Amino acid sequence: MAKTLIEVENLSASYRKNTVLHNVNFEVKPGTLTGIVGPNGAGKSTLIKTMLNLHPALTGKVSFFGLPFPKVKKRIGYVPQRGSVDWDFPTDALDVVTMGLYGQIGWLKKTKEKHRKQALSALEKMGMKDYADRQISQLSGGQQQRVFLARALVQNADIYFMDEPLAGVDAATEQAIMTILKELKSIGKTVMVVHHDLQTVENYFDHVLLLNRTVLHHGKTERVFTKENVADAYGGNMRWMGGERQYELHSFK
Known part of the structure; x- marks a missing residue:
């Protein structure tokens, strides 16, 4: 039995006195690729x-490797929602990726050539090396997302959290991102991804966490991602369309 890597116990959180979680x-084992799935307002990003x-x-x-986050934060990478980032900040793609190395370099210390090579290698892996000197504000949404993923990759973390990395990107970028995430899993990394497209869950993730303010179902995709469990998470906002996995979302008022 694989050792528990992440353990969350009795976690609750609120926004403006409204309980969100x-x-x-739940517990997460190492070397897994988990989709965090649930309706809008379910608390996935929170x-x-x-x-x-x-x-x-x-x-x-919450514990990672049996320790609280501050003690292991260098071993954890995070890609926030693209909409939460100030893309007008005057910096280029290479600088953004290099920021992922500050845990190694140290704040206010000069970057070295080896750090530049590491950052360029991460950009190349995401197909963005030719855009290294481009201002991030001049990049498309998909290109920006690739740069932010490159920043996470250059950290060489053990655990990665990604908040809707596939939202609003083109098909080529979506496939490029999923290829990288599956590669991370294959070398023993642990990845948790907030995801919104029910149609692709089975192809993309080996584990699913169905969330609606609390964890309703969590485990291997083939066991957890069922018609009944998805309906449990989405309630009246989900309709089964027939076939193996055909869903349609509705907003009933």
Whole structure:
């Protein structure tokens, strides 16, 4: 039995006195690629932010490798939602990726040629080496997302959290990102991804966490991602369209 890598116990969080997460409990084993899936407002992004101390918890405990986040933060990579980033900040793609190395370099210390090579290698892996000197504000949404993934990759973390990395990107970028995520899994990294497209869950993830303010179902995709469990998470906002995995989302008022 693989050792537990991430453990979340009785985690709760709120925004403006409204409870967003309630009594969240789950464990994650190493070398897994997990999709965090649930309806809008389910607390998916809040879950990641609370686990990473970016949002305060009301109750609960989160541990990585058996330790609290501050003690292991250098071993954890995070890609936020693209919409939460100030893309007008005057910096180029290479500088953005190099920021992922500051844990090694140290703040306010000069980067060396080896750091530049590491950053360029990460950009090349994402097909963005030719854009290294391009201002990030001049890049398309998909290109920006590739740069941010390159920044996470250059950290060489053991655990990666990604908040909707496939939202609003073109098909080529989506496939490029998923190829990298599956490669990370294949070399023993652990990846958790907030994901919104139910049609691709089975092809993309080996584990699924179905969330709606609390964890409703969590485990291997073939066991957890069923018609009944998805309906449990989405309630009246999901309709089964027939076939193996055909869903249609509705907003009922």
